[in-house]
Amino acid sequence: MINFRYRDNLALVESSQTQRIFQSNRKMTGICGPSIFSGLKKILPLPACFPVDLMHLIGLNLPDIFVKLWHGTIACGISDSKSDWTWAVLVGDVWKQHGAAVAAALPYLPGSFDRPPPNPAEKISSGYKAWEFITWIYGYCPALLHDILPLPFYQNFCKLVQGIRIIYQHSISRSDLQTAYLLLTEFCEDFETLYCQCWADRLHFAPHSIHIVSHLPHEPLHTGPSDATTQWPMERAIGDLTAQIRQPSKAYANLSLQAVQCAQVNAITSILPDLDPHHNKSHSLPHGSRDLGGGYVLLRAKDNTAREVHLCESTAIQVYLSNAGDSEADVMVTKVVRWARLRVPTGQIARSAWKETKDLTKLRMSRNVKVRFFFLPVNSLLKL
Numbered sequence: 001m002i003n004f005r006y007r008d009n010l011a012l013v014e015s016s017q018t019q020r021i022f023q024s025n026r027k028m029t030g031i032c033g034p035s036i037f038s039g040l041k042k043i044l045p046l047p048a049c050f051p052v053d054l055m056h057l058i059g060l061n062l063p064d065i066f067v068k069l070w071h072g073t074i075a076c077g078i079s080d081s082k083s084d085w086t087w088a089v090l091v092g093d094v095w096k097q098h099g100a101a102v103a104a105a106l107p108y109l110p111g112s113f114d115r116p117p118p119n120p121a122e123k124i125s126s127g128y129k130a131w132e133f134i135t136w137i138y139g140y141c142p143a144l145l146h147d148i149l150p151l152p153f154y155q156n157f158c159k160l161v162q163g164i165r166i167i168y169q170h171s172i173s174r175s176d177l178q179t180a181y182l183l184l185t186e187f188c189e190d191f192e193t194l195y196c197q198c199w200a201d202r203l204h205f206a207p208h209s210i211h212i213v214s215h216l217p218h219e220p221l222h223t224g225p226s227d228a229t230t231q232w233p234m235e236r237a238i239g240d241l242t243a244q245i246r247q248p249s250k251a252y253a254n255l256s257l258q259a260v261q262c263a264q265v266n267a268i269t270s271i272l273p274d275l276d277p278h279h280n281k282s283h284s285l286p287h288g289s290r291d292l293g294g295g296y297v298l299l300r301a302k303d304n305t306a307r308e309v310h311l312c313e314s315t316a317i318q319v320y321l322s323n324a325g326d327s328e329a330d331v332m333v334t335k336v337v338r339w340a341r342l343r344v345p346t347g348q349i350a351r352s353a354w355k356e357t358k359d360l361t362k363l364r365m366s367r368n369v370k371v372r373f374f375f376l377p378v379n380s381l382l383k384l
Helices: 002-014 019-029 054-071 092-104 130-144 151-167 174-196 200-205 208-223 232-243 248-271 311-323 378-382
Strands: 290-293 296-302 339-343 349-351
Touching (some): 002 019, 054 130, 092 130, 130 151, 151 208, 174 200, 174 208, 232 248
Antiparallel strands (some): 290 296, 339 349
16 A cells, blocks of 8 residues: 555656645655666565664664663753653662673673673763664663663563564564564553653654654564664675775775675675685584584584583483483483583574683673573484
């Protein structure tokens, strides 16, 4: 339906015979002319093919609103008073303690999460990155703000977090989208009730980025999972291409040439992947590793001998072997050979406690993983 309406509105704008009529039609439809993407031969229907700017919306716009509200730095209207802002809890010592807690969580954030968020009380005005905001706001704050943010505001925030986490999934079921729609719609409605309170001087508390959140669950129906159409690759490509400029006097011409050459190389390696020197390496396992199947790979280092295990560990191994269908599961395992690392199906690498016994202030811990029921072949397990 939206595609037909867009085509009708575009036809109306293009049929304008005078400048005055054009300005009127443009204002009424929000369209000033055909899109450059209309020239592409293969494209999803306009305008449904344009995904939401998930990177900047989730990583910058929403965090900016909440930080200003909780920190009490958002503009205060003439008839309003900050003393009535019960949600402004991250002030004074509480703000400093919250920042210290964010910094102290560093050892417990695996390296696969890339940039850890620094202390916001000290660094938030020093180029805080979108990914740092995402980890801080949607990863840390649901725990760090518990019993600090008043309950109605905390529940409203948690609805947003749960909805955003669903939207960022690589694979989303229809039932998940329905859940996200309910959560994010309730978040938007409750946000206006809790923060704005039908007060004209508080209208700026709820900008466009708050209202657009309720539309996020509709996007995957048009363009697939939203995490696959975010702006992260585009931002990375812009950074890579601009870094390759070697002719400052004709920067844009040189940038265009670099982009064309990059596209040509990508096209050739896509057609003939064997030309890529990293292609074969990406399909081979590291030296000394062991493929367990199901996407799990044991990686070195490996202990040089079998060592005694605690009774609780022995019991856990025995239960595992029994569930895996081992006919000799009743035999108690008292010694095992330890491995340092495990690559899980997501590509992330988890380390064992055997090798992760360093000073936590100098380590990004990666032994806390979400485990699903997965039984290895018994013969493979006994060979380890």
